[in-house]
Structures are given as C-alpha cells and as structure tokens.
Amino acid sequence: MKLATLRNGTRDGALAIVSRDLSKAVYAADTIAGLATLQQFLDDWDGYALAAERIAAEIDGATSNDEATRLPLFDFDPRQAMAPLPRAYQWADGSAYINHVELARKARGAEMPASFHTDPLMYQGCSDVFIGAMEPVPVVDDAWGVDLEGELAVIVDDTPMGATAAEALDHVRLITLVNDISLRNLIPNEVAKGFGFFHGKPASSFAPVTVTPDEFGPSWREGKVHLPLLASVNGKLIGRPNAGIDMTFSFADLIAHAARTRRLGAGTIIGSGTVSNKQEGGPGKPVGEGGEGYTCIAEIRVVETLLTGQPKTPFLRSGDRMRLEMRDADGASIFGAIDQVIVRYEGN
Amino acid sequence: MKLATLRNGTRDGALAIVSRDLSKAVYAADTIAGLATLQQFLDDWDGYALAAERIAAEIDGATSNDEATRLPLFDFDPRQAMAPLPRAYQWADGSAYINHVELARKARGAEMPASFHTDPLMYQGCSDVFIGAMEPVPVVDDAWGVDLEGELAVIVDDTPMGATAAEALDHVRLITLVNDISLRNLIPNEVAKGFGFFHGKPASSFAPVTVTPDEFGPSWREGKVHLPLLASVNGKLIGRPNAGIDMTFSFADLIAHAARTRRLGAGTIIGSGTVSNKQEGGPGKPVGEGGEGYTCIAEIRVVETLLTGQPKTPFLRSGDRMRLEMRDADGASIFGAIDQVIVRYEGN
Numbered sequence: 001m002k003l004a005t006l007r008n009g010t011r012d013g014a015l016a017i018v019s020r021d022l023s024k025a026v027y028a029a030d031t032i033a034g035l036a037t038l039q040q041f042l043d044d045w046d047g048y049a050l051a052a053e054r055i056a057a058e059i060d061g062a063t064s065n066d067e068a069t070r071l072p073l074f075d076f077d078p079r080q081a082m083a084p085l086p087r088a089y090q091w092a093d094g095s096a097y098i099n100h101v102e103l104a105r106k107a108r109g110a111e112m113p114a115s116f117h118t119d120p121l122m123y124q125g126c127s128d129v130f131i132g133a134m135e136p137v138p139v140v141d142d143a144w145g146v147d148l149e150g151e152l153a154v155i156v157d158d159t160p161m162g163a164t165a166a167e168a169l170d171h172v173r174l175i176t177l178v179n180d181i182s183l184r185n186l187i188p189n190e191v192a193k194g195f196g197f198f199h200g201k202p203a204s205s206f207a208p209v210t211v212t213p214d215e216f217g218p219s220w221r222e223g224k225v226h227l228p229l230l231a232s233v234n235g236k237l238i239g240r241p242n243a244g245i246d247m248t249f250s251f252a253d254l255i256a257h258a259a260r261t262r263r264l265g266a267g268t269i270i271g272s273g274t275v276s277n278k279q280e281g282g283p284g285k286p287v288g289e290g291g292e293g294y295t296c297i298a299e300i301r302v303v304e305t306l307l308t309g310q311p312k313t314p315f316l317r318s319g320d321r322m323r324l325e326m327r328d329a330d331g332a333s334i335f336g337a338i339d340q341v342i343v344r345y346e347g348n
Numbered sequence: 349m350k351l352a353t354l355r356n357g358t359r360d361g362a363l364a365i366v367s368r369d370l371s372k373a374v375y376a377a378d379t380i381a382g383l384a385t386l387q388q389f390l391d392d393w394d395g396y397a398l399a400a401e402r403i404a405a406e407i408d409g410a411t412s413n414d415e416a417t418r419l420p421l422f423d424f425d426p427r428q429a430m431a432p433l434p435r436a437y438q439w440a441d442g443s444a445y446i447n448h449v450e451l452a453r454k455a456r457g458a459e460m461p462a463s464f465h466t467d468p469l470m471y472q473g474c475s476d477v478f479i480g481a482m483e484p485v486p487v488v489d490d491a492w493g494v495d496l497e498g499e500l501a502v503i504v505d506d507t508p509m510g511a512t513a514a515e516a517l518d519h520v521r522l523i524t525l526v527n528d529i530s531l532r533n534l535i536p537n538e539v540a541k542g543f544g545f546f547h548g549k550p551a552s553s554f555a556p557v558t559v560t561p562d563e564f565g566p567s568w569r570e571g572k573v574h575l576p577l578l579a580s581v582n583g584k585l586i587g588r589p590n591a592g593i594d595m596t597f598s599f600a601d602l603i604a605h606a607a608r609t610r611r612l613g614a615g616t617i618i619g620s621g622t623v624s625n626k627q628e629g630g631p632g633k634p635v636g637e638g639g640e641g642y643t644c645i646a647e648i649r650v651v652e653t654l655l656t657g658q659p660k661t662p663f664l665r666s667g668d669r670m671r672l673e674m675r676d677a678d679g680a681s682i683f684g685a686i687d688q689v690i691v692r693y694e695g696n
Contacts, residue, residue, distance in 0.1 A: 011391060011613075043359060087437045087613055089476035095543075110542070123543040124472040128437035128613030140510055140609065161693060162488055183609060194458070195443075195471040196544020202610040261488065261531060262550040265359075265435055265476030345509060 001056040001212045003174065005038055005082045007132075012037040013082040017055050018209050019063040022336055025076040031055050038084055038210075042267040045157050045173055078336045081208035083130035084176055085155070089265050091127035091204070092258045093151070093180060094120050095273035096249040103276070103283055103302040120249045120257045123196045125180075127269070131205040133338045137181055137322075138345035139202075145185035145315040146342055148322040150231045150295030151178040152243055153271040154251050155210065159264040168255035169223055171264075175216070177207035177229075177335040178271055179324055184298055184315055207324070207335035215334070223250030225326070227334075229275045231295040232323040233316065238286075238300065239293030241277035243326075274299075295324070318344040349404040349560045351376075351522070353386055353430045355480075360385040361430040365403050366557050367411040370684055373424040379403050386432055386558075390615040393505045393521055426684045429556035431478035432524055433503070437613050439475035439552070440606045441499070441528060442468050443621035444597040451624070451631055451650040468597045468605045471544045473528070475617070479553040481686045485529055485670075486693035487550075493533035493663040494690055496670040498579045498643030499526040500591055501619040502599050503558065507612040516603035517571055519612075523564070525555035525577075525683040526619055527672055532646055532663055555672070555683035563682070571598030573674070575682075577623045579643040580671040581664065586634075586648065587641035589625035591674075622647075643672070666692040 002020060005013035006027075015028040015038050028035040032051045035041060041048050061067035095101050101121060102112050131137060139146050155174040163171070180201065187200035213220045219227050226244030230237065249257070254270050276299060277292045278284065284303050285291020294300050301311035316322065325337040350368060353361035354375075363376040363386050376383040380399045383389060389396050409415035443449050449469060450460050479485060487494050503522040511519070528549065535548035561568045567575050574592030578585065597605070602618050624647060625640045626632065632651045633639025642648050649659035664670065673685040 089435045089437060090474055092474075092546075113541075116541075119541070121541055121543050122546050124474060124546065126438055126440075126472060126610055127475075128616050129611055138509065144609070160695075161486065162695060186609070191542050193461075193464075193467070193469055194539050194544070195469050196542070198440075198470050198472065198606075199609045258546075261492070261534070261547045262474055263477055268476050347508075347510060 002209045004209045006080045019059045024073045026071045078208035079134045082132045083206035084210040088127040090268040091125040093271035094122045094254040097276040098248045099278040100274040100276035103299045129203045133208040136343040140345045142317045144183040147182045147297045149180040149274040150229045150324045157266045161263040163259045165252040165256040168252045174210040176210040179205040179338045209335045223252035230325045239295045241292045243275045350557045352557045354428045367407045372421045374419045426556035427482045430480045431554035432558040436475040438616040439473040441619035442470045442602040445624040446596045447626040448622040448624035451647045477551045481556040484691040488693045490665045492531040495530045495645045497528040497622040498577045498672045505614045509611040511607045513600040513604040516600045522558045524558040527553040527686045571600035578673045587643040589640045591623045
C-alpha cells in the first residue's frame with residue numbers, strides 16, 4: 001500500500017491512497033469513514049489497515065488491469081504532496097552507515113571510536129515542520145554550506161520502552177525516503193558544544209509517497225531495504241549506493257536503540273542516516289569512475305581531500321536542484337522522487 | 349488564563365479552562381464550538397483566544413467573587429491532568445542558567461568554553477510522549493542515575509525563521525513548568541559520541557496547568573519569570589532558586605536561537621534548562637544552610653564534591669518522590685505541582 005498526504009489548506013493535509021504505479025489516487029476520507037490524516041491512521045493502524053488495503057488493491061486493479069471501479073480516483077500529482085506526516089511527534093535520526101560517519105568525521109578531523117561499530121549514533125531532529133518532495137528549500141545564507149543527505153526512514157506505531165530488535169520490526173508500518181538537509185558549515189561549532197545538532201539540521205524533506213514494507217517484496221529483509229538509492233545534483237547522478245549494503249545497524253537495531261529508555265509514540269519516524277557504501281578498497285568511488293558514488297556532497301569532498309589534498313566540489317547554493325529516488329528491480333519509482341530547489345530565504 | 353488537558357481516553361486529551369485558584373474548570377469543547385485540544389488552540393490562537401479569555405474571566409468571577417454562571421463547571425483534579433500537550437511537535441530545551449551548565453560540566457570533568465556565555469546550548473528532546481504532573485515515572489534501571497530538573501518552558505505559536513529576540517516574545521502564548529527527567533549515568537557516554545542527549549533524556553513531565561504570560565503580572569518581564577521555583581525530593585525542600593536570576597539567556601534569546609535556521613511550528617515548546625542561581629560566592633548553597641539550593645540532584649552532588657571531595661547525596665531510585673512548584677507573591681500555586689513517584693518499569 002502506498003500513501004501520500006496532499007495539500008488541502010490544513011496543517012496536516014489530506015491522506016490519499018495511491019496506486020502502486022503512482023498514477024492515480026483516492027482520498028482516504030472519501031472511502032473510509034473518519035480517516036482524514038496519516039497520523040490518525042498511525043494512531044489506530046489495526047483499525048484502518050484492512051479497509052485501506054482493500055481500497056489500495058482496488059486502485060491497483062483499476063490502474064494495472066483496467067478493472068472496473070467506482071472509487072473517486074484522480075490523477076496523482078506529486079507537486080501537491082506534503083511530507084507524508086507534514087509534522088510529526090518524533091524524528092529520531094540514526095547514522096547506520098558507518099562509512100558516512102567515518103567520512104564525515106574525517107572531514108572535520110574528529111576521531112572514530114571503536115564503539116561506533118556496536119553502539120548506534122542517533123539524534124532527535126526537528127519534526128514540527130517537514131518539507132514536501134517538490135517544495136523549495138529556504139536557506140538564509142549560502143555560506144552555511146547546504147548539503148543533501150539521502151536516507152531511508154521507517155514510521156512505527158506505538159512501541160514499548162525496552163522493545164528488542166527482534167520485536168522492533170513488528171512496529172514498522174511504513175517506509176519512506178528522506179532528504180536530511182544539512183548545513184555543513186554550522187555543524188562543527190555546534191557539535192563541539194556537546195548538545196549535538198540543532199542549527200545544522202533544519203527541516204527535512206520527504207518523498208511524495210510512503211510505502212508499507214510488503215510493497216518491497218524480498219528487497220525488504222532483516223530490517224534493510226536492498227535497493228540502490230539514486231542521488232542527483234543539478235541533473236547529474238552523484239550516487240547510487242545500495243541501502244542494503246554496509247548498513248551496520250538495521251532498522252530493527254535503530255528502533256530498539258530509540259526505545260531503550262522511553263516508549264515511542266505512534267508516528268515516530270526513525271531515520272537510517274545517509275546511505276553510503278564503502279566499496280572495494282574504500283572510502284568510496286565516484287559514479288564517473290564506475291563507483292557507487294555518494295548521496296551527499298560532504299562525502300564527495302572528503303574523498304577528494306583524501307585523494308588530492310583538497311575538496312573541489314562545492315556545497316549547494318540557491319538555485320541548485322537536489323533529487324533523490326529509489327527504483328524497484330523493474331525500474332519503477334517506489335516513493336516518487338524528492339526533487340527540489342534551494343531558494344534564498346527573504347524573510348517572513 | 350489557565351489551561352489544562354484532562355484524560356478522556358484519547359491521545360490528546362480534553363482541553364479545559366481552569367480557574368486562577370485551580371479549584372474549578374470547564375471543558376473548552378462545552379463552551380467553544382470545535383475546540384477540543386490545546387494543539388487546536390495553538391494552531392489558531394487568534395481565532396479562539398477571545399472566546400477562551402471570556403470563559404476564563406467568567407470562571408474566575410464565579411470562583412473568586414461568587415458571581416453567577418451557567419458554565420458547566422466541575423472540580424479541577426490535577427490527578428486527571430495529562431501534560432498540557434500530551435504529545436507535541438517539538439520540544440527544544442535550552443540551557444539558559446549557566447551556573448547549571450558549569451556545575452554539570454564540572455561533574456563530568458568537561459571544560460566550560462567562554463562562548464557558552466554568548467551562544468545558548470539547546471537540544472531537541474523527545475516530544476511524542478509526555479508525562480502528566482502526577483503520573484508515575486517508569487525507569488528500567490535505578491543504576492541509570494535518575495534525576496529531576498526543574499525548568500520553565502514557553503509554548504509558541506508559528507514563529508518565522510530568522511525571528512529576532514525582539515520579535516520572539518510576541519509568539520509566546522503559554523508558560524509551563526517542566527520536570528526534565530534525566531538519567532545521569534547514561535549521559536557522559538552518549539554526549540562523548542557527539543550527537544548530544546538521547547537515552548539520557550527520556551520523557552519529560554509537565555505541571556497540570558499552563559498559563560498565559562499576563563497571569564504573571566510584573567513577574568513576567570524581559571522574557572523571564574521572576575519567581576522562585578520550589579523543588580523537593582521525598583517531601584524535603586532541596587531548592588528555591590529564582591527563575592529570573594542568573595538566566596543568562598531569556599526566553600526571547602532562546603526562541604530566536606531555535607528559529608535561526610528553521611521556522612517553528614505552532615505548539616513548539618522551548619525549555620529554559622535547569623533553573624539555578626549562583627548565589628554569593630558561588631557555586632551554590634544548600635537550603636539547609638540558608639541558600640537557595642538546587643532543582644536537581646546533580647548540582648547538589650557537584651557542590652558536595654567541590655566542598656568535601658566526594659558526592660554524598662544519591663541519585664533517585666524507584667519509590668522516590670519529586671515535586672516542583674511555583675507560587676506567586678501571595679503563595680498561591682501558579683501551575684499546580686508536579687508531584688510524582690519513580691517506579692520500576694516491569695515491561696510492556
């Protein structure tokens with residue numbers, strides 16, 4: 001089942017059920033009594049899931065097999081998509097791809113403790129305002145060093161405190177694709193203060209559609225999505241790392257980590273951190289040289305520095321376009337694309 | 349105006365308007381069409397405020413002056429209070445009382461950079477699950493070093509990115525009292541990882557009632573509340589520091605800091621950090637010796653260590669009771685008390 005939240009003038013938008021091929025959609029409220037938003041669905045997943053799955057199957061029958069339907073279908077337009085949860089009660093972002101952590105720390109001259117291979121990194125990000133897949137990203141100052149970060153994330157339902165990794169995957173209701181926008185030049189100073197990220201991690205963007213795990217078939221296994229994540233900047237592919245490779249901590253591990261001292265409320269979003277493959281000989285290899293590339297500029301710059309003594313790819317600026325997408329084995333887009341432009345913020 | 353959220357079996361509870369003396373209340377939904385929750389109120393503050401203030405005035409007329417009312421009043425019972433926002437979209441906790449920061453860092457042998465006097469510390473805490481004022485606090489392991497932290501917080505409405513300190517106070521809709529429960533023994537390791545607090549800061553608790561700034565009269569000025577915060581453990585007063593003293597960063601500064609690279613959604617909660625007075629000669633003086641004492645155990649332990657070479661007050665354990673309250677000049681409780689017991693978490 002694929003779900004989207006469409007702009008309707010409210011803060012939480014209108015939940016829509018979307019066809020597998022992303023061509024058609026129907027408003028949940030038009031077919032399931034009382035179901036208006038994704039948060040409502042997550043608050044009572046078991047109460048709504050059967051009805052929603054039945055609608056999803058009927059949409060797919062109509063779009064794929066031309067079966068008759070009386071559903072009030074309309075053309076799905078990703079430009080109308082808000083983030084699936086336009087605001088959420090928790091966004092806990094891990095850093096499961098150790099290669100990214102290692103490169104990011106090399107970039108700022110920080111050590112990589114051995115414990116990072118056994119104890120996940122995780123921070124709480126802002127979740128009060130998320131950005132839609134095709135909305136512009138407002139930035140006050142290009143000198144802050146804007147960067148994209150390609151990530152997957154899962155959305156869980158109520159998860160008890162102390163849930164184990166084995167129990168955790170039962171709480172995964174949805175999988176989503178995130179651009180965890182980062183302001184690189186603000187991060188070293190604020191991390192040095194000891195309280196973690198704040199200014200360096202402004203609002204994140206989400207793909208138009210969020211997807212139940214069963215849609216992935218065998219590509220979702222052991223709490224990982226085994227598919228390449230495609231990242232482009234200004235129309236040029238910069239990365240295609242496989243999200244199932246080099247993920248030191250699976251989503252099962254990340255959820256259990258998040259729930260160690262607290263329960264997680266329905267609708268909590270748990271992020272994977274930047275997808276990154278080490279590749280043979282490490283630390284990475286550009287797409288142009290036959291490698292898997294990178295899903296953020298920071299890694300490109302570190303590799304450039306390691307190889308040539310200095311970075312040459314600049315961070316992003318107003319007018320630059322970022323694109324993230326994941327395709328299935330047949331080349332079909334799973335979540336739709338995050339495809340957005342950075343704009344100079346001109347004030348209220 | 350004083351507002352509370354009362355348990356009604358839903359995740360977001362029922363918004364109630366409470367008399368100034370905390371004796372009586374009325375459900376918002378019974379008097380203002382369509383207003384069921386505090387988040388709804390914050391989403392459209394200007395739309396609801398006039399009607400709510402009129403109701404509040406009528407309640408106060410009835411409770412203070414025995415004026416006739418047809419409002420369906422009932423006795424206010426703080427045991428029925430959830431956190432004012434039982435779940436919120438953002439909880440950004442500052443650390444505005446530098447004395448606390450200095451003591452906390454001394455406790456773990458960390459340096460205190462000079463920039464801490466000009467650049468506020470702030471982290472994003474979990475906001476998906478908050479604890480009511482008189483609810484027990486579940487903790488898995490007493491060895492984690494449970495501590496209370498007495499804080500004030502403000503709840504803002506939509507605040508634009510880049511809002512200045514001068515603009516910030518116009519967005520303060522409500523003031524509230526928080527117990528920012530901390531697991532001291534988990535913090536040093538996780539702070540060393542560079543991503544800030546996560547396990548060490550589980551769900552926070554909130555006073556039964558949240559209050560508009562006008563209720564404070566002259567005690568609310570320059571973005572600070574100039575009243576003592578009373579903290580007790582197991583019935584014994586451990587602190588009464590004045591929240592208006594030694595607050596290096598006002599709420600105006602903290603809101604502007606939070607909004608530097610992002611806009612803040614309505615209902616964002618901004619915390620002050622642990623209220624702490626340096627007192628003459630510093631670093632603090634116990635209530636028993638005529639000082640203002642402390643609103644957390646960690647500071648007591650650091651002062652003990654500085655004075656005698658080792659801490660002697662233990663952190664809290666299952667069965668211990670924490671109480672936080674703020675009283676006005678006449679001794680009347682402003683928010684009601686946070687009064688809660690730590691319990692051993694026995695699993696789902």
